[in-house]
Amino acid sequence: MMRATSALLLLSALLARAHDDSLQKGIAEFNRGQYADAQAWLEKAPDSPQRRTFLALTHAATGHCDTAREELAGEFAKDAASELGRLAGLALTQCLLAEGNYDDAGPVLARLRTLHPSDADVLYQCARLHMKAWNDTLYEMFRKTPNSYRVNQISAEIFEIQNRYPEAISEYRKAIEKNPAALNLHFRLGRALLLESHSPDNLVLARREFEAELTLNPADAAAEYETGQILLVSQAPEEAVKHFERAVAITPNFPEAMQALAKARLDAKQYPDAIILLENVVRLQPANESAHYSLMLAYRNAGRAADAAREQAELDKLQKSPQGEFTDFLKKLGEKAPKQ
Amino acid sequence: MIRSITVAVLFCLGAAAVNFQNVAREAGLTDSIPNGGVQSKKYIIETTGSGAAFLDYDNDGLLDIFVVSGPGGTNRLYHNLGNGKFADVTKEMGLEHTGWGQGVCAGDFDNDGYTDLFVTYWGANVLYRNRAGRGFEDVTAKAGLTQDRVRYNTGCAFLDYDNDGHLDLFVANYLKFDFASTPKPGENSYCWYRDLPVACGPRGLPFDRNILYHNNGNGTFKDVSEASGIAKAEQNYALSVLTGDFNHDGFTDIYVASDQTPSILYINHGDGSFTDEALPRGAAFDDNGKALSGMGVAAADYDRDGWTDIFRSNFSDERETLYHNRGGAEFDDVTLAAGMALNTRFVGWGCGFLDIDNRGWKDLLLVNGHVFPEVDRLGIDVHYKDRAILYRNTGTGKFVDISESAGPGILEKHSARGAAFGDYDNDGAVEILINNQNEPPSLLKQSTKPAGNWVLLKLEGVKSNRSAIGARVRLIAGDLVQTDEVRSGGSYLSQNDLRLHFGVGTARRINRVEIDWPSGAHQVETDLDVNRVLTIREKPGS
Numbered sequence: 001m002m003r004a005t006s007a008l009l010l011l012s013a014l015l016a017r018a019h020d021d022s023l024q025k026g027i028a029e030f031n032r033g034q035y036a037d038a039q040a041w042l043e044k045a046p047d048s049p050q051r052r053t054f055l056a057l058t059h060a061a062t063g064h065c066d067t068a069r070e071e072l073a074g075e076f077a078k079d080a081a082s083e084l085g086r087l088a089g090l091a092l093t094q095c096l097l098a099e100g101n102y103d104d105a106g107p108v109l110a111r112l113r114t115l116h117p118s119d120a121d122v123l124y125q126c127a128r129l130h131m132k133a134w135n136d137t138l139y140e141m142f143r144k145t146p147n148s149y150r151v152n153q154i155s156a157e158i159f160e161i162q163n164r165y166p167e168a169i170s171e172y173r174k175a176i177e178k179n180p181a182a183l184n185l186h187f188r189l190g191r192a193l194l195l196e197s198h199s200p201d202n203l204v205l206a207r208r209e210f211e212a213e214l215t216l217n218p219a220d221a222a223a224e225y226e227t228g229q230i231l232l233v234s235q236a237p238e239e240a241v242k243h244f245e246r247a248v249a250i251t252p253n254f255p256e257a258m259q260a261l262a263k264a265r266l267d268a269k270q271y272p273d274a275i276i277l278l279e280n281v282v283r284l285q286p287a288n289e290s291a292h293y294s295l296m297l298a299y300r301n302a303g304r305a306a307d308a309a310r311e312q313a314e315l316d317k318l319q320k321s322p323q324g325e326f327t328d329f330l331k332k333l334g335e336k337a338p339k340q
Numbered sequence: 341m342i343r344s345i346t347v348a349v350l351f352c353l354g355a356a357a358v359n360f361q362n363v364a365r366e367a368g369l370t371d372s373i374p375n376g377g378v379q380s381k382k383y384i385i386e387t388t389g390s391g392a393a394f395l396d397y398d399n400d401g402l403l404d405i406f407v408v409s410g411p412g413g414t415n416r417l418y419h420n421l422g423n424g425k426f427a428d429v430t431k432e433m434g435l436e437h438t439g440w441g442q443g444v445c446a447g448d449f450d451n452d453g454y455t456d457l458f459v460t461y462w463g464a465n466v467l468y469r470n471r472a473g474r475g476f477e478d479v480t481a482k483a484g485l486t487q488d489r490v491r492y493n494t495g496c497a498f499l500d501y502d503n504d505g506h507l508d509l510f511v512a513n514y515l516k517f518d519f520a521s522t523p524k525p526g527e528n529s530y531c532w533y534r535d536l537p538v539a540c541g542p543r544g545l546p547f548d549r550n551i552l553y554h555n556n557g558n559g560t561f562k563d564v565s566e567a568s569g570i571a572k573a574e575q576n577y578a579l580s581v582l583t584g585d586f587n588h589d590g591f592t593d594i595y596v597a598s599d600q601t602p603s604i605l606y607i608n609h610g611d612g613s614f615t616d617e618a619l620p621r622g623a624a625f626d627d628n629g630k631a632l633s634g635m636g637v638a639a640a641d642y643d644r645d646g647w648t649d650i651f652r653s654n655f656s657d658e659r660e661t662l663y664h665n666r667g668g669a670e671f672d673d674v675t676l677a678a679g680m681a682l683n684t685r686f687v688g689w690g691c692g693f694l695d696i697d698n699r700g701w702k703d704l705l706l707v708n709g710h711v712f713p714e715v716d717r718l719g720i721d722v723h724y725k726d727r728a729i730l731y732r733n734t735g736t737g738k739f740v741d742i743s744e745s746a747g748p749g750i751l752e753k754h755s756a757r758g759a760a761f762g763d764y765d766n767d768g769a770v771e772i773l774i775n776n777q778n779e780p781p782s783l784l785k786q787s788t789k790p791a792g793n794w795v796l797l798k799l800e801g802v803k804s805n806r807s808a809i810g811a812r813v814r815l816i817a818g819d820l821v822q823t824d825e826v827r828s829g830g831s832y833l834s835q836n837d838l839r840l841h842f843g844v845g846t847a848r849r850i851n852r853v854e855i856d857w858p859s860g861a862h863q864v865e866t867d868l869d870v871n872r873v874l875t876i877r878e879k880p881g882s
Contacts, residue, residue, distance in 0.1 A: 197720075
């Protein structure tokens with residue numbers, strides 16, 4: 001009898017182990033991306049929360065979202081911070097995006113991003129969501145308001161990103177023709193002209209656009225700043241300074257304008273004024289390498305060697321970061337300084 | 341009355357027309373110098389091109405020409421026949437050599453009175469000893485300059501960094517390159533230019549480091565890169581080399597234009613050690629604190645304040661850079677204020693200061709051409725072959741671009757790289773020799789003689805190195821006070837005339853020439869003639 005009981009126990013243990021093996025093998029196949037094998041093993045495994053979640057993940061991965069969605073939502077709601085919760089959330093997002101259900105995908109991704117802020121998969125899905133929304137909205141815009149100046153404006157912005165400046169310039173001009181009073185169009189056209197070329201002709205044309213923007217909106221600090229930059233290159237530094245001063249007066253925390261003004265003060269050997277401006281810039285933007293560099297030279301020229309050395313050390317630290325290149329890319333998109 | 345006449349004459353001088361013509365064909369420089377792909381380039385080695393040199397190898401008082409070649413041809417030496425023509429003497433002078441030739445520098449390393457040559461390569465560098473003007477001998481191995489691996493050597497310069505009377509040698513290294521492991525166009529993000537797949541780099545390719553060789557005084561050199569601190573700068577794609585005593589402490593410093601990385605300013609401490617102080621001294625970046633793509637480099641006291649300033653040519657979409665030496669080798673980027681911020685569509689290479697009308701103000705010329713032939717497919721305002729740029733120095737700290745009215749030689753389009761500056765016919769006007777990619781060189785010469793008077797100083801060291809490299813000159817002629825320094829290397833991987841050219845305007849005499857020799861001797865010569873070549877020999881103990 002004892003012997004029969006032991007045999008039964010052994011058999012059930014072996015069966016349990018076989019079931020455990022099925023679950024583990026299913027998970028392993030899932031991790032290898034062998035979804036058909038994963039599904040076969042998982043279906044053999046005894047029911048458990050883990051089995052259900054992995055089966056749902058497998059279904060989602062093979063496009064059977066209808067079968068998977070409820071289980072994924074449950075797992076995600078239960079523990080979104082865990083690795084299984086992260087996987088469930090990502091699979092759920094993928095299903096929702098595939099269905100075009102952006103309204104439900106948005107909150108899931110927002111929660112994932114809060115809990116896993118540096119996760120490449122999470123960030124990738126976020127980018128996809130925004131891209132999809134961008135594409136759909138754009139399509140709608142072209143379909144419903146094909147003749148609006150906004151269509152020309154958005155076309156111009158896309159051309160800019162693609163480095164197709166002549167086309168961008170042409171689209172901005174069409175937009176201005178349709179709505180001469182719209183704000184920001186002249187500014188963007190000026191920027192596109194500068195991106196196309198810094199030839200003397202383009203400098204003249206771009207300056208005209210920035211001035212037109214200022215006519216529409218005299219409180220446009222960015223347009224003041226760009227006008228100042230063109231005047232500087234065109235050998236009119238005194239005039240340029242006036243524009244930088246106005247830009248800073250309009251937007252006191254405008255780092256680029258403050259820095260341009262500081263450089264003018266440096267050229268005029270007005271070191272204390274330059275230092276005050278630059279110290280403000282690095283306070284506003286502690287990672288602004290250019291401002292730290294200017295400040296280092298301002299300290300040096302003012303004879304403040306210890307402060308210059310400190311700024312140099314700061315600069316050394318910052319220059320190890322690769323972020324600069326991406327920042328440059330963003331700048332190229334022509335975004336105005338924040339709060340403009 | 342006299343004053344008003346002087347003003348009128350000066351005004352005329354200032355307004356004088358300049359007309360540069362390319363006289364290479366008439367001069368006999370007709371052979372094309374191969375350098376990588378013509379329609380497209382697969383590797384970075386095809387893009388960087390080669391240098392050129394003016395040197396008087398046979399001491400006949402006339403500058404000869406040396407042009408460095410890429411594979412598919414040989415470097416060439418042209419003897420100056422004295423009638424505006426040059427004869428190819430490469431073979432008989434023992435200079436035939438093929439390979440990825442890069443830079444050239446000249447100096448009398450063995451103090452035998454004849455100028456020797458050093459040619460850099462991706463591969464093995466070559467030191468040529470000049471055998472009394474009758475031929476050149478490859479003494480690389482004998483001199484201990486054989487390298488233990490393939491290096492991408494670029495700019496070079498002879499300098500006497502320890503003032504012992506023997507010329508040492510600095511060699512810049514661009515990066516580590518080989519054909520097998522370097523990615524092909526389009527293979528990674530560093531292999532694209534404006535949506536075109538192009539030769540990869542320099543970004544994405546491994547750094548190398550620069551080399552300093554000490555001259556042992558017995559025909560051999562010793563690598564002192566580590567001991568001197570030169571090797572510490574190891575995050576730079578180094579190209580052109582410029583030497584000079586930028587802080588007037590009596591020891592030669594070294595500036596290295598670096599591509600897409602901070603440029604280097606090795607300050608010589610006088611005890612055999614150097615430190616890169618480009619960043620705190622304001623010569624590493626542009627005025628935004630950004631590392632540009634430094635290509636060529638030139639020096640002059642363009643504002644005549646007694647301190648040597650630096651000009652660096654850069655890539656397209658970047659400004660050129662003019663660093664003003666505010667004293668003691670502290671520099672300010674004054675490109676914008678000097679009026680040089682407009683030419684951002686050019687990729688600049690060889691460059692040099694020259695006084696085009698002998699007014700006593702150093703003007704500036706730079707040659708251009710994009711690295712990628714493929715860029716012409718884009719139909720934008722950046723071109724593989726482009727014209728040169730000539731800036732006139734207004735004498736007020738500003739330069740005016742006069743390229744469009746400076747003659748057909750300036751406007752000819754080439755993909756130019758090296759450029760050397762020198763007065764090959766001793767007429768008081770500086771000519772420019774340019775090494776063009778896959779074309780014959782250009783030789784730019786003014787069609788009419790400049791109006792101003794001039795002098796060419798040939799310095800000869802006795803206790804100092806024989807080439808007088810590192811000697812600093814202060815020249816006074818009437819109201820004009822100018823300074824300059826004898827230097828090897830410079831421009832883009834090139835060698836200028838070792839003699840110093842000064843325009844002196846309407847002055848009829850040179851009142852005074854003060855020379856600070858590398859030996860420490862301070863020599864003064866007074867009341868000298870103008871419009872001639874003057875040889876000044878070092879008077880030890882002066």
